[in-house]
Amino acid sequence: MTKEPKAGAIRQHNKQRILAAAEEAFAEHGFKGTSVQKIADMAGLPKTNVLYYFNSKQGLYIAVLEQILSLWNSAFDSATVEDDPAEVLAQYISDKMRISQEKPQGSKIFALEIINGAHNLTDFFKHNHVSWMQSRVGVIQQWIDQGKIDTQDPYYLLFHIWSCSQHYADFSAQITELKGSKMNAQDFEQATRSLVQLILKGCGLSVPSKYA
């Protein structure tokens, strides 16, 4: 069992400092490509100190992962059949795009983790993830059955929403190269509108004026 000493303002502060540095480093160089020493330098602490708070490099990595996942909630999580699919999906896409804009590192780390086989995601998380998926697929299927949106496999719809929105975080280097400059806030707005229109129209929905 991991010891969890209560409170400790210093502990709190230092752990946060280390987590922030680790998130940046892991996002940029991956797990193997990041050394504990480098994280320590970025956090302005000796290496031993990092290992003191997080017992191992992997422990720190998992802590980073969990912190990221805890921030990925959305109104879509609790949507029901009663809700308007156009409204709910548009909101969900907007949420995911905002996360890609504001927390690109998290998305990158998650992507790296999945590409490498997701070996560090706990069974607890995986189980949660599967449950969430089944529940959301259920709602979408009901929308389909009621003829509110086009017939399709709800799994693929969700995959497509994720991939497009996360693309703006994960592949930012490529996007910058191709567009000639880094995407700014206005670009993100436009990309979001573009994606909302594509997905909603692609599902046979019309875009709520709020997102047009």
Add this chain to the structure above:
Amino acid sequence: MTKEPKAGAIRQHNKQRILAAAEEAFAEHGFKGTSVQKIADMAGLPKTNVLYYFNSKQGLYIAVLEQILSLWNSAFDSATVEDDPAEVLAQYISDKMRISQEKPQGSKIFALEIINGAHNLTDFFKHNHVSWMQSRVGVIQQWIDQGKIDTQDPYYLLFHIWSCSQHYADFSAQITELKGSKMNAQDFEQATRSLVQLILKGCGLSVPSKYA
């Protein structure tokens, strides 16, 4: 200049052997996570031999990258305004999905490379890529101007096509987890139809019967 000794059946054969092993290893563990020793083992050769053909680990990695990129061509590359956008886009999406199914390692390596900042892609490739993009964006824009497809930023449309199709290669671990089993040929067919419908309908096009 890199010496390129003519012919040499042995050379050809060994290099190919090493490239294949390296592709598999890099896709699974990334650049930093793969040791030259491991690649050598997989290729059934001593480490020194690998370094003999490719002067460094990075050299080998770049060779792998170039080999991958050389296979990513499609009919879309040479499409013109005269062509039917529905037909061309549906074909392009199908092509990209087939690559995700048949060559997932390549897609993964490319994704890892981009996430990590694309530092190993040569300027030559980047320039080619930008040119390709501008040319394709031009064609799409003309389709828009002629009212053949919905008004939108062509850049984002292409990003969305890429991200969705590559998602099936890069995030296969997550998909398998969520769907409960690895995607088979039939699943890929269905996913392709689903994506073609989403994108085309999202652009205001109707799906050619061939892809419905």
Add this chain to the structure above:
DNA sequence: CAAAAACCAGACCACTTGGTCAACATTTTT
């Protein structure tokens, strides 16, 4: 204020890494 708990950090270690070198074997060319 003293003891206990928490925190800090240099020295150190076993191990892996990419890469070199020199000697030897094989193939190709003349």
Add this chain to the structure above:
DNA sequence: AAAAATGTTGACCAAGTGGTCTGGTTTTTG
């Protein structure tokens, strides 16, 4: 068949790795 080019390989190395240990300092607590 001699010479030149190409291929093969074990021994070796310097640098970097995650992680431990030990002894100290600071902070918290009774």
